[in-house]
Amino acid sequence: MTIQLYNTATRRKEVFEPLDPDNVRMYVCGPTVYDRAHLGNARPVLVFDVLFRLLRHVCGEDAVTYVRNFTDVDDKINATALARKEAGADGTLEELVAERSDETIGWYHADMDALGALRPSQEPRATQYIVQMVAMIEDLIGKGFAYAKDGHVLFRVREYDKYGALSGRSVDDMIAGARVEIAPYKEDPMDFVLWKPSDDDLPGWDSPWGRGRPGWHIECSAMAYDLLGDTFDIHGGGNDLQFPHHENEIAQSKCAGHGFARFWMHNEMLQVEGKKMSKSLGNFFTVRDLLDQGVPGEVIRFVMLSTHYRKPMDWTEKKRAEAEKILRKWYAQAIQAVGTGEPYFGVTNALSDDLNTAGAIAELHQLSLAEDFTALRHSLQFLGLMGDEAPEWAVPKGFDFMDYVDALKASRRAAMETKDFAIVDRLKSGLLAAGVEVRMTKDSVDLLPGPNFDPSKLEGLL
Ligand code: AMP
Ligand code: ZN
Secondary structure, three states: OOEEEEEOOOOEEEEEOOOOOOOEEEEEOOOEOOOOOEHHHHHHHHHHHHHHHHHHHHHOOOOEEEEEOEEOOOHHHHHHHHHHHHOOOOOOHHHHHHHHHHHHHHHHHHHHHHOOOOOOOEOOEHHHOHHHHHHHHHHHHHOOOEEEEOOEEEEOHHHOOOOOOOOOOOHHHHHHHOOOOOOOOOOOOOOEEEEEEOOOOOOOEOOOOOOEEEOHHHHHHHHHHHHHOOEEEEEEEEHHHHHHHHHHHHHHHHHOOOOEEEEEEEEOOEEEOOEEOOOOOOOOOEHHHHHHOOOOHHHHHHHHHOOOOOOOEEEOHHHHHHHHHHHHHHHHHHOOOOOOOOOOHHHHHHHHEOOOHHHHHHHHHHHHHOOOHHHHHHHHHHOOOOOOOOOOOOOOOOOOHHHHHHHHHHHHHHHHHHOOOHHHHHHHHHHHHOOEEEEEOOOOEEEEEOOOOOHHHHOOOO
């Protein structure tokens, strides 16, 4: 199967051939772990989870290394830790910072697990790679691409002539448009921080430039190099990271002499009811908020995947309700699957075209219509929309359509003798009332749950 991916760096779809088919390598910028992930943060997680699944399917389960970092060097994490310390919490500031990061990472795992996202192969924390960052910064200084001033180390943006190529901007345009900070320790306002000093109220590490902490961009360059090597296949993240974060990652890594990423992939942003999600508009919510309101993780995942990753995605109440209905029907069909199987070719084929998840979902609709329950089940599982069993919110544990099929068959056999079809009719109308179409021929009984299937209405029928 040929995979085509849109490469932001070249602005076109390209055939994706891994550098090493036995070790396909992908790096995705992960969260800054200062608080619960909001719904927008879940989008790159789900997009790159589908890509991870596709690559594993095509190249082999063990042939893909997916690295997604945790940024645990951050002022908001420090602020929470400091507030706790001032409120009398036990432990050093460093310990309280680590505690806050641990707590947030625990939430992140629980929330993303609930969305059916596989854990990446590696989830490095920035604080565990300070040595590698310092080494990379020293190398950049040695090569003339960075300079130290007043405890800071800065990257000389104008020394890298391809700066801006990823997002298609010139340095001068960027200066005009961006909020570049002018500071006495900068040679040029465009230069960005590789290292900055920490005072006693902040976590810090010893370095050749004094006690301090790394800038955000160097984290990803150093971790990607350490874990994935000089050149790797795919680098991903949200569109908002293209500039400055990814431009800066590229500048640092290329100037350090690394090949860095071959394919750059960016998901578009998530909106809510047509508007940007923001605290000031009052439409900001976390993944946990939705889960707590009873919106199942599968429903969130389905809604996210129903829009292509390069288009803005609009979360709406209408889509949520629709997704829930469709999934209820599909699960009730999928649990009737027999035998083993593979994800349907149409599904993987759609994904191989630049991750056409909407196309993959259209294929699921076709499988449902064609009553190919086995292919439907394996495709749902492949897409992360179903585990070994259907989720309990849709199909109660232990529920089995075969019980109803058997009861219908037995009561029909009995009715042939007695000519009294009352029991058969009662079963049929009970199933109908629960949203299940009953198809009986001379030799077979088929039950077809519709979008209004509600297993709770079947209680007491048998
Ligand atoms: P952050 O923790 O802010 O660095 O974001 C973590 C990831 O979420 C990054 O890949 C961002 O690009 C992505 N992200 C943040 N906001 C949104 C949004 N509204 N829609 C889609 N992705 C987002
Ligand atoms: Zn990054």
